[in-house]
Amino acid sequence: xxxxxxxxxxxxxxxxxxAADALTEQQWRVLRTLSAFEKPLTTRxxxxxTFLLGPSLSRITANLSERSLLRRAPHPTDQRSNxxxxxxxxxxxxxxxxxxxxxxxxxxxxxxxxAQLELLHELLDELAAAQTAEES
Numbered sequence: 001x002x003x004x005x006x007x008x009x010x011x012x013x014x015x016x017x018x019a020a021d022a023l024t025e026q027q028w029r030v031l032r033t034l035s036a037f038e039k040p041l042t043t044r045x046x047x048x049x050t051f052l053l054g055p056s057l058s059r060i061t062a063n064l065s066e067r068s069l070l071r072r073a074p075h076p077t078d079q080r081s082n083x084x085x086x087x088x089x090x091x092x093x094x095x096x097x098x099x100x101x102x103x104x105x106x107x108x109x110x111x112x113x114x115a116q117l118e119l120l121h122e123l124l125d126e127l128a129a130a131q132t133a134e135e136s
Contacts, residue, residue: 013108017100021093026052028097030060031086034070035094040085042075069093 011025018028029050034041041049047057061084064070069090075081086094109117 010108013104014101017097017104020100021097023093023097024060026050026056027060027064030057030064031069031090031094032098034084034086035091035098037085040071040073040083042078042081042083044081046084064090 015025018025023031029052030046033046033049043054043057043061046052046061047054050057052060061070061072061082065072068087071085071087072082075083112120
């Protein structure tokens, strides 16, 4: 429960910023992940990186595509998969929202402290690694 409470407390900083651009947390996760890569990603890759299940990801990408924020193209060798990447409009939106996100991170850092935040990142990375090792 402590992890969920912390996540909710942090997301309260970001939700209004996302809502101002008519984005959900999950849509932002998809856009942000796509922006981190120079090449299109498959639906499977994006699902693994965003921790979104296929049906949810399908709805999200359909919505973002309808809004001209991402492009979906058939995979050249796997007809069951699509390649996804950002449009210029999507890239511009990511740049705009990312700037606001930096303000949110700065506010959290100011309240919580740089050293505490760095320690938290280290501990969360260790927790994720331990869980991943357990699953292997």
